[in-house]
Amino acid sequence: MTLPRPTLRDHDALLHEDLVTPMHTHRDADSRLRVETPDGPRYVHAHEVDRLVAPQRPRTEVPDCEHVDGGPRRLSRRHVIQGASAGFGALLAAGAQPRYAFAAPQPAGSPAATATQRDLLVVVFLRGGMDGISAVAPINDPAYQAARGKTAVTAETSIPLDDTFALNKNLAAFQPLWDAKQLAIVHGAGSTTLKRSHFEDMNTVEQAAPAAMRSGWLGRHLQSSASTQGTFRAITIGNRAVLSLSTTAFETLATSTLDTFKVNGWNGDKSTDIMVSMVEKMFADAGGRAAAQCRQTMQAVAGLADVRAVPGDKYVPANGAVYPDTTFGYGLRDVARLAKAGKGLEVACVDLGDWDMHKGLGSPAVTTDWFSRKSIDLSTSIAAFAQDLGPMWARTTVVTMSEFGRRVQTNADLGVDHGHGNVMFVAGGGINGGQVYGSVPSLTPGNLVLGDVPVTTDYRQVLAEILTRRLLNADLATVLPGFTPGPALGIA
Amino acid sequence: MLSSLFSPMLSRRVLLGLPGVDPTPAPAASTGAAAAPAATPTAAPATSAVTSPATPAATSTPTPATTPPATTTPAPTPTARRATPTPSPSTSAHEAPTIPTRLTAGQVLAARCPTAPGLAPTTSAEWHVARRLAQMPNTALVAEIKAMGIGPWFEAQLLPETVPDPVWAAIEAKSFPWMSMTVSQQVAATGQEPWRCSPVLAQMLAVRPLYTKRVLQESMVELWSDQIYVARGGDLEMWVADFNHRVLRKHALGRFTDLLHAALTNPALLMYLNNDLNRKSGPNENLGRELLELYTVGVGNYTETDVVNSSIILTGHSIDWTTYDYSNAWWSHKTGPVRVMEFSHPNPPSKYDSQTSTAETNAALLKAYSDYLARHRKTAERIARRIAVRFVSDTPSAALVTHLADVYQQNDTAIVPVLRALFNHAEFAASAGLKWKRPLEHQGMLVAATRPKTFHPPYDFRVNPWWPGQLHDMIANAGQPLRMWPAVNGFPDVAAAWLSTASLLNGLNGTESEMEFWDESFDKVVWADALGVKAGMNVWAAADLIATTLTGFTWPRTHLAHIASYLAAHGDRPATDTDVVSADARRWYVPHVVRLVAMSPYAWMR
Structure with a gap:
């Protein structure tokens, strides 16, 4: 099934970048374009705009699409x-x-x-x-x-x-x-x-x-x-x-x-320190790149401890x-x-x-x-x-x-x-x-x-x-x- | 330059102005006939026997398994390879051939890892197979492999449609119905916002390995997604789910000729590498180059002139914005003789119009070129190498790669014989632990260990599809945002690429999320219950049970000592031989120890 195709009048222009390269690629989900059609306004994605545009180069002084911010989005605390x-x-x-x-x-x-x-x-x-x-x-x-x-x-x-x-x-x-x-x-x-x-x-x-x-x-x-x-x-x-x-x-x-x-854990609880120390020992025993990477990571974490302090x-x-x-x-x-x-x-x-x-x-x-x-x-x-x-x-x-x-x-x-x-x-x-x-x-x-x-x-x-x-x-x-x-x- | 900015508009204008043109005759026909003969049960044993020089008696008669004592078998040797598992009743339904895997039931393997050379745990053959072929293995999968036998289980995985998958099917129907739709169906289903499918795809890729029984198919989808990579960001959000379904999954265990042609005639790839802008009036070389460099023969095997010709061949393959599907845009195909490496083609104009191709010649040229590249020896070697790197080691031997490439070519690019040859190879049997997990595999480990059966994400995808979920976040933080690698070459699959401070630190931190069940999509479990740790159990036995259940490796006593010490005394003193798990330790310390195991280097060995 496809979209109904509204007819656009000549010079029912969109913005020229939409014809050239679909825009709003930063967060497409939040960005929609409103297209005025004879059937009333429709919200479409930039990609669809390509298909809807009139085949003329648009006049930029007649813009007829708008950017709608804030699509439905909720963030959880964990997010x-x-x-x-x-x-x-x-x-x-x-x-x-x-x-x-x-x-x-x-x-x-x-x-x-x-x-x-x-x-x-x-x-x-x-x-x-x-x-x-x-x-x-x-x-x-x-x-x-x-x-x-x-x-x-x-x-x-x-x-x-x-x-x-x-x-x-x-x-x-x-x-x-x-x-x-x-x-x-x-x-x-x-x-x-x-x-x-x-x-x-x-x-x-x-x-x-x-x-x-x-x-x-x-x-x-x-x-x-x-x-x-x-x-x-x-x-x-x-x-x-x-x-x-x-x-x-x-x-x-x-x-x-x-x-x-830093390595996350339970604040004020020594459990995290104990576990991290055990993990460090096992990585040290592992040798090779694993040991080197763990050492480097923990040194980086420790190296910034004074800044984090x-x-x-x-x-x-x-x-x-x-x-x-x-x-x-x-x-x-x-x-x-x-x-x-x-x-x-x-x-x-x-x-x-x-x-x-x-x-x-x-x-x-x-x-x-x-x-x-x-x-x-x-x-x-x-x-x-x-x-x-x-x-x-x-x-x-x-x-x-x-x-x-x-x-x-x-x-x-x-x-x-x-x-x-x-x-x-x-x-x-x-x-x-x-x-x-x-x-x-x-x-x-x-x-x-x-x-x-x-x-x-x-x-x-x-x-x-x-x-x-x-x-x-x-x-x-x-x-x-x-x-x-x-x-x-x-x-x- | 500025005038070229406008050419896509003109192209689509032309496209829109030709309503009478059937957009996809030839490719539709060819992809429609995509069933790979080698993937059928009847063809498999024959090709296997012919093309597996390493296993001359490949179609041996099933014999009763002579299982060696489980605790004493050393690392596999050439003489230890012939024991054949007894076929289980469940495999007879599709008459899978019994293949002589070199691994025997219950065999104990010595594991080693060049990234962590100081570790020398042991593992079972079933765990080795599970860690390699599945992205998020757990004890349930291992039990399934044990029940079926390694060889029959593997053969069943090669025919994924024969593997019952009711748990995933229910989840897919409930939470991911968009993922198997065409784009035009998605347009309707998403309230004309098909780009909503992109984060949903990421979420599906993160959780599907937890539930599906068709684990090898999922692994191959991931493998191909890195071979022919299409990012889900930017312009691609509305196309990637379709690409995943109709290209990667459909052909995951088929023939590479079909996979490559399907990719080249899918809007996602055409959009990703700007082939919709590649026309006779002004070729765009993006796809023409990457087709050679990344998808097929690889750099060093072609000239810049070949790139130009490759791009010319690809002119006139574009997107139909009415159907949201591939368009055979023959009217913008550039004609005239072309040559790429040893491939040449007259690429003639239509006899009625010297300025254009015809739909038929345009489609035929693409198919001929695509097949030529897919069958090329250099392509065979690169595909063979990618498969060997995924399933054997970061540094597979030249002999193994050559062998797999031979099998690939002898079977006309069919993947199943290649996988079978790999699975039967001594290098696979001897490769336990050699690989270092990518974030998807590492972060999925603890969730998989809970043996999840239900999936209940905090947001209904119809209302809020934007967040791919907590598990995906943890995978992304550790460096693998799914289908979001910023370059066109796909995620790397060698340990060196994943050893970084950010990846390790975020990997360590992700385990906190999984141990604490921050992802509300999954049922919480009591860790001690899930692992079978009982109050009064000896702490060393409990440590061994936890380590083995989570990682599949049997740890040496020096490292079990950390777990035992934590269970016995919160790490304050070493555990004695007689310490037992107290009720409090069972409740409070077992979850901590779960995270400890997940943060250990064993948790990254694969």
Whole structure:
């Protein structure tokens, strides 16, 4: 049996990415599209949309589908307790899972760059596709104001950055970093190959390599920047390493939070300790790789015991820093705890999801609206992180990435659909900040590519400058294969 | 590039604009005739006899079993292989041939594991067979193998439709009816949200091994799912259950030619590797390359030109969005002579229209190419190796792989003779404990030990299908989110890939969930009852009983001492020879010891 097939009128348009690549691949179950048909509205999956579309290229100004959030979903307690996120979907779902990579301590007298000379790199992946022109808006561009209407950032709801761009005032926590020239912004950045599928485009930018490669750019960086392996070369928090960190050369460890990185058991009961000790003895007797792995795991657990000893909710950030009460804030707080503990932390990946704003982007004047809320979370967390690190901030770099930007024209639900060019924030003590790099033309329709902000700066250009200048890794051919850097922007 | 973004729309437009075209004539016919002759009882002994040089007297007359004393038999030797189990009455229904397994009933095998070389437990032949062929073996399965005899039980597993499976059938009917539907049936059954089937599939894959009696079929479904891998994320959510049912399960014990062709004409794979975008106007090489690299001959056996030609051959095989099934899109097939390795084909245009193929030539070319690749020697070796790695060891001998590849080719890619040859091989008999479990097998162990008979998930799948369940979560945390491996090459099946801090730590922690019955889908049991531990029992006897019941291995006294000490005194002192299990220890410590056993390295040996 098949679906009844409603007839669509010509130009009963859906959004062009739906014709090209089915969207909402992050959590299809929660994402449906409403299609207006002569028989009334119908909710369909993106795949079905392909079959329903009119054979014309749609006019994007006549959007007639909406994104319905929150399909029927309930979580049991067991589901949400530590580490119980549902497999791969967790990567794509809203929320933050910090992931850490540790480098081995370099042997004494090592001539190469050491972990302490390299910056700590924190990669913040804004999953879902952040709307760059709401974050850093060309407020004086009439085409921008016309396209965005009520959701547009204006002089009243922004902080001027230069003649062209202004910072959404919900990102005001970034202002001290900007003023201290420790925050650089790259506009019109993105991947030159794009499918507008969350799933595929996240893979693309995390691999940062031709599709035939099955490792991520951070994994290749760690592999090519140090030759030694320590007790644990890399650790990933979350039940699986973020793709950026994946490499076949060494392990990247995963756990959902720092506080739960241990063998679970009965709190305050010695039974767990007794059993773990017995298990350790049996694994030691087992010899071989089993023994080595158990030893390594237990050493990792023990190695972070001092960090866990002061649990996250008892940890007092330095310099009066206050992390927001969010998963992302806690993630960065965990990164700071690790960084300060001197474990040789070199790379940490923390996700901030829920940027897929097909409906109800909101007004920058309302702090509880969707984009405003996420912006406050993003900026206050990073600002608190910088403050908390104190002197270590001088050797820290934070970079934000997203799989794509959003369409310039809002849709009928005052949301924005999948687009292309986007903003990257690069913050750190060694960053040449206080400047918007890259370029964005006036957002008049003729300057747009399929209705989107064009990509004028390859995101790998930004990564390349961070790699060479802050991470002291010049082996770009390994880390970013197939990419030839252009003239330096001068970010780092 | 931008113009190419729009070509799929144009393709579907064309597709939608041709309502008169029969979308699937040829492939439907070929998959419809998929019953593999080698899987029938009558064909099996003949092929086995011809193609099993290692077992020249393969069709020996059943003789009364001469069971050696169970406690003294050493690891199997070439002379110990001929004892034949007595056929049990239950196998006569389908006249399964009695095969001369090298394993004898009750035989004690020395187990060893290169990953844990310091351990030297023993195990029984039945437990060895159960751990290898089933994903979640337990004492019930071992008893079943004992009752039937190893050889007859194995032969019955090769004909899964003859194995009664009422418990699973009832669960499937109640909780997983979507899993055997076509996509268009799923559309109707799910209220037009067929992507709801994806998490339900993950849940089914996690729990089916606990209940089914057709354990070898399930193992083969898993094996093929890694050979021709389709992830259930992203765009694939509405297709994967159908792929699992109509490709992997249907052909699990059939011929690889049929399996491969079914996969290449299933929307899931065509969508997964973008073959719906592979048209004469602009070939997409994704499927054409992986077909060679992953599914068949493997890297190093073809050139980049072969990849281009492989992709050209695959143009015009797409998805019909009306039927949600495969579409023979002959109008977008690229014609002209093609050559891939030694395969060549004129790939002619239609005589009526030089611009297009015909449905018939399009289908015939695909089938010829698919069969060529499936029958290729390099494919035979890769399939043989995968099967040997799954069921024997991470490093099967070249001789074993060569032998299995020979059998595969001599039987025109039929899998049953390959499995039979493997099962009869000395390397299988001598492989107890060599494998290291993947998370599915390890996390399923404790639930299986409760011998579950009912399944009552906390959420009705019709209302809330989104959570694949607590057991699946634990498997996923340990690194094996089912059908969610992020790359196209499927989950690895060697110990090295599963030895990681995250996998071990989450594996250890998952045992807490299973010991405590956090998964509400399964009945809780009193562990001491389930294991037969009684108050007043000697702690060493109880330790041996628990360890053996859960893992199937007989542990040495040095390691039983941990369990005995815990049962006797909460680990505070070593157990004496006369310590007994107290009523309190029975109640409080036995569950802890269950977890201790599940966290031990023996629990990972397979």
